[in-house]
Amino acid sequence: MKRKIKIVAVALSITMALGCLFACKKASDDKGTVISEFVGKDNSANHVDDSIAVANKYFLKDGKTDYKIVLPVNASDREVEAKEELVEFFKQATGVTLSTVTDAGLSHSDEAKYISIGETSLVSEAGVTVPYAEFGSDGYKIESRGDSVFLLGGEGDGTLYSVYHFLNKLVDYKFYSIDEIYYRENVREIPYLRFAIREIPDFAQRMLGLYEPQANYDYKTRLRVDKHGEQWAFGSHSHFKILPKETYYDKHPDWYSPAGTQLCLTNEEMRKQFVENVKELVASLPNIKYMSLGAQDLNVFCECDNCKAAIAQYGTPSAVDMRFVNAVARDIKAWLDETQPGRDLTFVALSYFQTLTPPAHKNEDGEWVPNDPSVVAEPNVAVQIAPLHANYSYEFHTPENQETADALDGWSAVTDNITVWSYSANFWNYSVNFAQWGTMATHYREYYSAGATVLFDQGAWNTPSVSFDAMRAYVQSQLMWNTALSYDELVAEFMQHYYHEAGDAMFEYYNVLKSYQEGIRQKYPKVMDANCYVDVINADYWSKGFLDQCMRIFDKAYAAIENSDPLMYETLYTRIKIESLSTTFLILNLYTAYYTTAQLTTMIDEFELYANMHGIMWWRETSTESYSIANLVAGWREKI
Ligand SMILES: [Zn+2]
Incomplete structure (x- = not known):
């Protein structure tokens, strides 16, 4: 394992209107582990590795290599970045700097020893075929021809991601977190492999709503996720942004619902102005690929007579919404065909609140x-399902989540272009772990099986938290790539690599917490289910005995790292301490009577120190002073 070298910080900008959300049950075993009964779509064709070892051939032998990297003479930025990542991590593992040449004047032969990255001239010469349409933007292949190997993928990040896979095969490279990257060290020999790898992510676009991966380019890139909002205009609710009330309401009150809270989607005159405004936006935003056409964030639909009649005729408010979005999309498509032929732009209808129920029936x-x-979606229309009111403690295809299961299944009859906005935090309290651990992988499989191509999962997005941020980022990004992976196995692997000698203790903490939360959930159903807006600060839910047990496990974790070298000790101690703040948070809110003033002062000081060190700004989603860490700490001090 290695500390990371440079951190390229990118200003955080989650521009989307947020404020949605939520969290699931099923048969459980005696450890509280949810057992999935959902059988999803087979994804094995997306993840194929038929590589075989070849005897007496080497990429690296006695610390030396005959291999050179080949880039196209006009390499794209992404291809250059892919090359740089390969050179950097290969060097860290082996001490060898791979040299790079361009494809100018090169030719392929069975004996040539090239690592070809991207669309080089060698690709066609060697007869490597590239099914780009299948790869999408991020899929890739790694294939051998003669002694050379070819790494290439989709025009987005596919080629870059192929390099990470290649490194994994050569030196066991694996990215766990921005400051925890694993690979073998002092490698002197790497046998040649005849590569036959094909990888296509289960979701073409994957976005984590977690603060640090969003804020740090290297972090999100190496996790193989996109920044939320990249290539999007508006993330969800956009009607009043496109047709502002300040501009139009006085002259055209009938363009809006009688209560003035939504647009009136059956008003054709309104729709024409809406299209004109969308054209202006599209022209001014040349790089966007998605534009959300979503109603305001209120659980109401236009109640005018025309809209009521349309709902009666087509069955659901979502049908009226789809007819509107389709009509806008057709008009814009015709206009784009004239003005910017070939431009790739998808309009996204929002399935949320009044439009969650799909315009479909059995x-x-x-x-x-x-x-x-x-109501069938035009080719340039997608639907974004945001199951705000799902119970994330249960799989969707259970009676508890019938509405969400119907949304997923019904919408897939209307479009094969589904995007999902999912939720994975209690937005009223980031300091307590969201207990979706037994169901998240199944939820992702349910999204994938419904045909979703884009997944955004909104967790603690506006601040670092004390609820396993790094672990969640790793596990969720892996599951977004391959929904067949096991949540618990990914967690177990992460714990060993991220906490090193304290890995067993931290995995114990995870398991004890998971099983305790499953227990209180069953004792207080609904209240303690994985629910995005729930007040969990209550001594009925968190026994003093349980919190003491957690603290004893953290003590075990500290003891386990005692013999680490000083730098590593500091790193690991901080990582453990950050997670322990979740327990400290509950103690300081619920059990101060059990401690002396001096003990409480120490706990508060420590909470403040490590929360600040970790850059934690808020303990719940609302970014207002009253929910700041400074205010929280001041309140505790006042009480003692
Ligand atoms: Zn209306």
Whole structure:
């Protein structure tokens, strides 16, 4: 394992309107582990590795290599970045700096020893075929021809990601966190492999709503996720941004619902102005690929007579919404064909609140079918499902989450272009772990099986937290790539690599917490389910005995790292301490009577020190002074 070298900080800008959200049950075993009964779509064709070892051939032998990297003469920025990552980590593992040449004047032969990155001239010469349409933006292949190996993928990040996979095969490279990257060290010999790898992520676009990966370019890139909002205009609610009330309401009150809280989507005159405004936006935003056309963040729909009649005719408010979005998308498509032919732009309808229920129903054979041909999504229309009111302690395909299961299944009859905005934190309290551990992997499989191509999972997005941020970022990014992976196995692997000697103790903490939370959830159903807005600060839920048990486990973790070298000790101690603040938070809120003033002062000082060190700004989603860490700490001090 290695500390990371440079951190490229990128200003955080989650520009989307937020404020949605939430969290699931099922048969459990005696440890509280949820056992999945959901059988999803087979994803094995996305993740193929038929590479085989070849005897007596080497990439590296006695610390030397004959291999050179080959880049296209006009390499793209991404191809250059891919090369740089390969050179850097290969060197760290082996001490050898791979040299790089361009493809100018090179030719392929069975004996040539090249690592070809991206679309070099050698690719076609060697007969490597590239199914770019299948790869999408981020899929890739790694293939051998003769003694050379070819790494290449989709135009987005595919080629870059192929390098990380290649490094994993050569030196066991694995990225766990921005400051925890594993690879073998002092490697002197790497046998040649005949590569036959094909990787296509289960979700074409993957976005983590977690603070640090969003803020740090290297972090999100090496986790193989995109920054939220990259390539998007508006993340969700956009109607009043496109047609502001300040500008239009006085002259055209009928463009809005009678209460003035939403647009009136059956008003054709309004729609024409809406299209004109969208054209202006599209022209001014040349790099966006998605534009959300979503209603305001209120659980109401236009209640005018025309809208009521349209809902009665087409079955659901979402049908009226889809007819509107389709009409806008058709107009913009016709205009783009004239003005910017070939521009790739998708309009995203929002399935949320009034439009969560899909414009589809089950026929006599039990298959979902669209309510009307006019609600079937145009090719340039996607639907974003945001299951704010799902119970994330349960799988979706259970009676508790019928509405969400119906949304996923019904919408997939209307479009094969589904995007999902999912939730994975209690937004009223980031300091307590969100107990979605037994169900998250299944949720991702349910999204994938419904045909979702984009997944954004909103957790503690506006601040670092004390609820396993680094572990969640790793595990979720892995599951977004391959939904067949096991949540618990990924956690176990992460704990060993991230906490080193304290890995067993921290995995014990995870398991004890998980099983305790499953227990209180069953004791206080609904209240303690993984729910995005729930007040969990209550002594009924968190026994003093349990919190003491957690503290004893942290003591074990500290003891386990005692023999680490000083720098490593400091790093590991801080990592453990950050997670322990979740327990400290509950003690300082619920059990101060058990401690002396001096003990409490020490706990508060420590909480403040490490929270500040970790850059934690807020303990809940609302970024106002009253929920700042400074205010929280001041309140505790006042009480003692
Ligand atoms: Zn209306």
